[in-house]
Structures are given as structure tokens and as C-alpha cells.
Amino acid sequence: MALEESVEASRLLQSFERRFLAARALRSFPWQSLEEKLRDSSSELLLDILQKTVKHPLCVKHPPSVKYVRCFLSELIRKPSGDSVTLSESSAIVSHGTTGLVTWNAALYLAEWAIENPATFTHRTVLELGSGAGLTGLTICKMCHPRAYVFSDCHSLVLEQLRGNILLNGLLLESDATTPVQHPGHNTHNAESPRVTVTQLDWDIVTAPQLSAFQPDVIIAADVLYCPETVLSLVRVLQTLSACQKDRQAPDAYIAFTIRNPETCWLFTTELGKAGISWEAAPRHNQKLFPYEEHSEMEILKLML
Structure with missing residues (x-):
């Protein structure tokens, strides 16, 4: 046989x-x-x-x-x-003053990594910083069965596109809120249907109480290290998230990026050190599912908050 x-x-x-x-x-x-x-x-x-x-x-x-x-x-x-991910995107790399209306390589790379490491997200609450068009989050929602998923970005047009893409993929979208409702316990959630929230999150003005309310088990971000100012804002948010955990277990954090400018990557790891956040390179995944540029050098860092 x-x-x-x-x-x-x-x-x-x-x-x-x-x-x-x-x-x-x-x-x-x-x-x-x-x-x-x-x-x-x-x-x-x-x-x-x-x-x-x-x-x-x-x-x-x-x-x-x-x-x-x-x-x-x-x-x-x-x-x-039993499903696929469908996206509406801008045809321009920069549109309406933002790069968040298109999918970048590191988002594809992180989505592949998530498919190969679903246990990282299963039955957990995920907060994505800088969700952009939503490819990574939609993949995780459909393939990794999180308990809840929070898409976030600062640009209003990106958020509008995000909501459309979420509905386009048949996911139930809860009402927007700067401070999402506390997630329910493990026993009350249907793993096949994550709670999905879209929220506006400006890294430069968000407060500790707002970040604390998310109570994430996992924090992810992809292709957000594109300038020194953004790097500093991201590290500040990560440091605040780390400090507001109190008695809760610290969340896992994964930052995926394309190495375009080594100095920017060096700045990120240096600022992480100053903030007391240690890190290590996440193991590379084996399968390549998405058609991004072969010559792109990408990395995923696992942060210990």
C-alpha cells in the first residue's frame, strides 16, 4: 500500500x-x-x-x-x-505621503516564518506595529489561529485600506478603539475565529496606559526600520510595552526587516541595548512561498522584553 x-x-x-x-x-x-x-x-x-x-x-x-x-x-x-489571502494595494510605492499602502518584502518574509512557526501565535493575542496593507496579519489570522489580533498603524488611509482588506478576507472586524477591550480567557475563545481590531497608533504620542490595555502575548512588526527617527520611536514603544507588563509574562516580540542600510540596523540594535532589551536572530525558515526579490537580505530578530 x-x-x-x-x-x-x-x-x-x-x-x-x-x-x-x-x-x-x-x-x-x-x-x-x-x-x-x-x-x-x-x-x-x-x-x-x-x-x-x-x-x-x-x-x-x-x-x-x-x-x-x-x-x-x-x-x-x-x-x-481552505482559504487564501486577498489584498487591495496601491500600485505606487509611495502614495498619499505613506509607504503603508503596499506590501514590502519583510512582511512576506515574516508571513512565511509565521506559517512555519504557527505555535508562536496559536491561542494568543497578537499586536502588530505598523501593519501596512495587512498581509502578515491576515496570514497569521488565517493560518496560525490566534485568539485575538490587533492591526495598528498611524496613517488614516492605511487604516481605511486595512479595514477593507480584513473584510475582503471574511474576517469579523470589531469596532475601532484606541484602547481595545481586554481579551477573554483561553476557554471562551473560538480559535478558528480570532477577535480582530484595527486601531490608530502613533508611536510618538501613544501613552503607557494605551499600550498597557492591549495586553499582547506577541508583538510583531515588519519593514519599519527605514529611518533613524522611526527606529527611535519604535524602541520607545517597545520599552514602554516592556515596562507596563507588571505581573504579566513579558510578550514575545519579533521584528522583521530588510537590510538596506547597515547603519540603520546597527542603530536599532544599539538603541535596544540602551533600553535594556536583549535580542537574538530568529532561526531562518525553510520554505519560500512568496515571490519577493531573491537578492534581498532579510532578518527577523526575537526581542526579550
């Missing part, structure tokens, strides 16, 4: 490989057979499909269009999770 299953898996992989390398229409792929196979198989099958398609040596050397890869990955992710 094991041999028969191995042969079936091999044929399925070959079918995906041939169709992807030929850039065939996605509807021609054996998606139904994949779904049936996934009911009895581990996620290793999905990793094998990635190796035979987007990570195939020919595709690495001669990559297909980003649109084709993105559509393929969206369909592939939909199979094990």
Missing part, C-alpha cells in the same frame, strides 16, 4: 511540474487530486510541489511572470488551509 501511495504522489508531482514549467492555465492542474492526497498526507507534499515548480532550477534561472507565480501560490495555499 505504501508503494502504491508513493507512486501516486510521484505522478501528482510530475503532473504539477510539467504543467508549471509549460506555464499551463491554472485550471488544468490536478487540484482535486491534490486535495484528496492532502487529507492523508503531511505538508511535506506541498514542499515537494514547491521544489518541482517555483523552486525548480529552470524557474530559478528563467523565472515565469510574477503574476503567474503569485496566482499559482495563492491557489496552492488555498488547498491545505
Whole structure:
């Protein structure tokens, strides 16, 4: 029986490989057979499909269009999770005075890391600083089953887009509040439906009582180290969050960033040291699911608040 299953898996992989390398229409792929196979198989099958398609040596050397890869990955992710993440974004890198209306590479990188490390977020309250278009948070809400998720940003247009993307993905959005309602206990929450909140959070003026009310178990941020002023504001917020925990266990914190300017990264770690916040590099994840630039050097730091 094991041999028969191995042969079936091999044929399925070959079918995906041939169709992807030929850039065939996605509807021609054996998606139904994949779904049936996934009911009895581990996620290793999905990793094998990635190796035979987007990570195939020919595709690495001669990559297909980003649109084709993105559509393929969206369909592939939909199979094990029963869903996909849909985003409305700006076509301009900078729009209306903000960079938060598009998804940046570190957000994709952190989303991949979260998919591979779901236990970090499962049944926990997550506060995201600088959510932008919402890709990372939506992925965590759908794939990692947090108890509650707080999207935050300071720009009104970013917040408006965030709300739209949350509703676009079928998540229940609670009323906005500068100070969210205290989250319920573990036994009263349905892990399949996280409490989702969008809140305006200006790092330069937010107060300790406002931050304390979030009571996060996990704090994340992606691609927010883009200038010295932002770095200083972020460290101040992290230091305040650390100080207002009182008798609660300190939250886990993960900051993902693209290394564009080493001096900015050095400033961040230096300021963390001054604030008494230690850090370590989070282990790199194995799978690459999103089509970001291969040459980008990215890092995730785990902070001990």
C-alpha cells in the first residue's frame, strides 16, 4: 500500500511540474487530486510541489511572470488551509505621503516564518506595529489561529485600506478603539475565529496606559526600520510595552526587516541595548512561498522584553 501511495504522489508531482514549467492555465492542474492526497498526507507534499515548480532550477534561472507565480501560490495555499489571502494595494510605492499602502518584502518574509512557526501565535493575542496593507496579519489570522489580533498603524488611509482588506478576507472586524477591550480567557475563545481590531497608533504620542490595555502575548512588526527617527520611536514603544507588563509574562516580540542600510540596523540594535532589551536572530525558515526579490537580505530578530 505504501508503494502504491508513493507512486501516486510521484505522478501528482510530475503532473504539477510539467504543467508549471509549460506555464499551463491554472485550471488544468490536478487540484482535486491534490486535495484528496492532502487529507492523508503531511505538508511535506506541498514542499515537494514547491521544489518541482517555483523552486525548480529552470524557474530559478528563467523565472515565469510574477503574476503567474503569485496566482499559482495563492491557489496552492488555498488547498491545505481552505482559504487564501486577498489584498487591495496601491500600485505606487509611495502614495498619499505613506509607504503603508503596499506590501514590502519583510512582511512576506515574516508571513512565511509565521506559517512555519504557527505555535508562536496559536491561542494568543497578537499586536502588530505598523501593519501596512495587512498581509502578515491576515496570514497569521488565517493560518496560525490566534485568539485575538490587533492591526495598528498611524496613517488614516492605511487604516481605511486595512479595514477593507480584513473584510475582503471574511474576517469579523470589531469596532475601532484606541484602547481595545481586554481579551477573554483561553476557554471562551473560538480559535478558528480570532477577535480582530484595527486601531490608530502613533508611536510618538501613544501613552503607557494605551499600550498597557492591549495586553499582547506577541508583538510583531515588519519593514519599519527605514529611518533613524522611526527606529527611535519604535524602541520607545517597545520599552514602554516592556515596562507596563507588571505581573504579566513579558510578550514575545519579533521584528522583521530588510537590510538596506547597515547603519540603520546597527542603530536599532544599539538603541535596544540602551533600553535594556536583549535580542537574538530568529532561526531562518525553510520554505519560500512568496515571490519577493531573491537578492534581498532579510532578518527577523526575537526581542526579550
